[in-house]
Amino acid sequence: MMIPKDKKILIVGLGLMGGSYARALTKAGYEVKCVTKDQSSIDYALKEGMISYGTTETDPVLIGGSELVIFALYPHIFLEWIRENGHLLSPGTLVTDVTGVKSAVVDEVQAMLPEGVEFIAAHPMAGREVYGVENSTDAIFRGANYIVTPTEKNTPEAIETCKELGRVLGFSRISELTPDKHDEMIAFVSQLTHCIAVALMTSNTEPHLVDYTGDSFRDLTRIARINEDMWSELFLLNRKKLVAEIDAFTGELHRMRTYLADGNTEKMKEMMRISTERRALFDKK
Amino acid sequence: MMIPKDKKILIVGLGLMGGSYARALTKAGYEVKCVTKDQSSIDYALKEGMISYGTTETDPVLIGGSELVIFALYPHIFLEWIRENGHLLSPGTLVTDVTGVKSAVVDEVQAMLPEGVEFIAAHPMAGREVYGVENSTDAIFRGANYIVTPTEKNTPEAIETCKELGRVLGFSRISELTPDKHDEMIAFVSQLTHCIAVALMTSNTEPHLVDYTGDSFRDLTRIARINEDMWSELFLLNRKKLVAEIDAFTGELHRMRTYLADGNTEKMKEMMRISTERRALFDKK
Numbered sequence: 001m002m003i004p005k006d007k008k009i010l011i012v013g014l015g016l017m018g019g020s021y022a023r024a025l026t027k028a029g030y031e032v033k034c035v036t037k038d039q040s041s042i043d044y045a046l047k048e049g050m051i052s053y054g055t056t057e058t059d060p061v062l063i064g065g066s067e068l069v070i071f072a073l074y075p076h077i078f079l080e081w082i083r084e085n086g087h088l089l090s091p092g093t094l095v096t097d098v099t100g101v102k103s104a105v106v107d108e109v110q111a112m113l114p115e116g117v118e119f120i121a122a123h124p125m126a127g128r129e130v131y132g133v134e135n136s137t138d139a140i141f142r143g144a145n146y147i148v149t150p151t152e153k154n155t156p157e158a159i160e161t162c163k164e165l166g167r168v169l170g171f172s173r174i175s176e177l178t179p180d181k182h183d184e185m186i187a188f189v190s191q192l193t194h195c196i197a198v199a200l201m202t203s204n205t206e207p208h209l210v211d212y213t214g215d216s217f218r219d220l221t222r223i224a225r226i227n228e229d230m231w232s233e234l235f236l237l238n239r240k241k242l243v244a245e246i247d248a249f250t251g252e253l254h255r256m257r258t259y260l261a262d263g264n265t266e267k268m269k270e271m272m273r274i275s276t277e278r279r280a281l282f283d284k285k
Numbered sequence: 286m287m288i289p290k291d292k293k294i295l296i297v298g299l300g301l302m303g304g305s306y307a308r309a310l311t312k313a314g315y316e317v318k319c320v321t322k323d324q325s326s327i328d329y330a331l332k333e334g335m336i337s338y339g340t341t342e343t344d345p346v347l348i349g350g351s352e353l354v355i356f357a358l359y360p361h362i363f364l365e366w367i368r369e370n371g372h373l374l375s376p377g378t379l380v381t382d383v384t385g386v387k388s389a390v391v392d393e394v395q396a397m398l399p400e401g402v403e404f405i406a407a408h409p410m411a412g413r414e415v416y417g418v419e420n421s422t423d424a425i426f427r428g429a430n431y432i433v434t435p436t437e438k439n440t441p442e443a444i445e446t447c448k449e450l451g452r453v454l455g456f457s458r459i460s461e462l463t464p465d466k467h468d469e470m471i472a473f474v475s476q477l478t479h480c481i482a483v484a485l486m487t488s489n490t491e492p493h494l495v496d497y498t499g500d501s502f503r504d505l506t507r508i509a510r511i512n513e514d515m516w517s518e519l520f521l522l523n524r525k526k527l528v529a530e531i532d533a534f535t536g537e538l539h540r541m542r543t544y545l546a547d548g549n550t551e552k553m554k555e556m557m558r559i560s561t562e563r564r565a566l567f568d569k570k
Contacts, residue, residue, distance in 0.1 A: 256483060260527060274487050
């Protein structure tokens with residue numbers, strides 16, 4: 001299902017992700033308007049030719065006249081926006097998002113929207129360690145995953161349009177998961193890895209270590225530069241699943257520690273062999 | 286202190302690291318001979334022009350006639366070799382190595398060598414997730430750390446020659462640590478990170494995860510493809526220090542888990558801020 005080039009697209013929240021969406025959509029020949037909190041972001045985006053129009057106001061005409069509205073906000077701000085302004089959206093409008101957790105957001109947003117406005121959630125699994133529209137680039141979508149997380153309230157047409165949006169943006173893999181499965185996966189693949197990176201950085205206070213790091217340490221801690229407002233919010237919204245993943249991981253690390261302390265070479269090697277086999281699967285992709 | 290171009294150099298053990306040394310030294314204009322266990326490695330290295338001569342035999346004339354001998358063997362094979370063949374080395378010979386742990390190796394080797402043969406230990410902090418001379422490349426040395434770990438038995442001349450070897454090989458940073466400090470650093474920066482990568486791969490058995498991984502997970506588990514024979518040996522030789530690092534890291538991760546379970550946003554953010562600040566130092570290097 002193609003998205004017509006005259007589709008009236010509105011991005012709410014022009015940060016790193018909203019800006020990257022704007023760049024990709026404009027390049028693909030769409031006209032993109034935006035609502036965001038800082039005039040400076042709009043000025044930058046206009047100068048860069050990423051958007052055709054932007055406002056810091058909650059303009060009922062602009063919002064009511066949009067057909068595809070993409071929310072690129074922190075989860076609590078997204079929920080707040082829908083609560084306060086959701087009634088401004090017109091029937092027939094398709095709403096989507098970029099939020100990194102789904103269960104805590106999807107049902108609530110779907111319940112708050114007016115009749116005829118459909119919310120189809122998506123998670124673009126892409127990002128950078130820097131923030132703001134000035135750092136936006138659609139290059140982050142190439143090679144990355146885009147996950148649509150429909151509920152039973154979604155129509156096949158909305159799901160297809162949302163997937164097509166992922167393709168237009170330039171994502172390499174488009175897939176579909178339930179909000180619950182998505183949150184389980186993201187707890188392991190993304191949130192746990194960020195917790196590990198942070199714990200690595202806080203567990204050793206030796207400043208001279210920086211002189212001796214190899215690639216492995218750099219790789220493991222690249223994501224230790226972390227936006228504390230966004231990630232603490234995402235962690236808390238997925239608290240139960242993330243705690244379970246931390247516990248499972250800690251159990252495995254403790255198993256390695258026990259084998260090591262006991263001098264149990266065979267068991268250590270067995271864990272390493274399983275690790276090597278599983279990791280090899282990732283290289284084929 | 287320059288290493289004369291007619292220095293008689295012998296590499297013992299022609300695997301990934303020995304092979305990479307051979308390539309770099311040959312490119313730099315040195316003649317490199319080698320002793321290794323498989324004739325096929327020698328055939329490959331001769332064909333590639335990486336060495337001028339190789340043998341699978343313990344040839345007393347070759348060994349006794351060498352002036353700089355580089356051991357690129359697993360730690361226990363290195364110790365075994367010195368125990369059995371150390372007497373073949375001639376007075377005035379300089380011996381060095383590539384071993385990833387130091388305390389468990391350096392004193393023992395220095396004690397076993399004949400009078401007049403000096404062992405100056407070094408750790409080239411470079412590697413790949415693949416093995417064998419066929420995968421050797423001196424590109425791994427660029428941007429990497431080379432650490433010399435002298436003891437009070439070493440002469441200033443040997444330390445300087447060893448550092449010069451690191452420069453000839455193409456390492457970007459040459460530094461000096463005691464064997465004890467080296468092992469403490471390596472337990473955190475390299476061994477702990479490998480334990481974490483392995484525990485991450487064994488802690489979740491969901492095969493479809495590979496479809497949803499972002500860069501962060503790939504980065505954290507790149508080193509999960511691990512040579513179990515080498516790494517289990519290195520872990521055990523540094524057991525006490527590695528157990529201490531695992532415990533310190535686990536404590537920090539548990540701290541994050543507690544803040545998360547308690548919904549303590551402020552404390553979570555505090556850990557993330559410290560992490561971000563510390564990690565930023567690494568980017569400046």
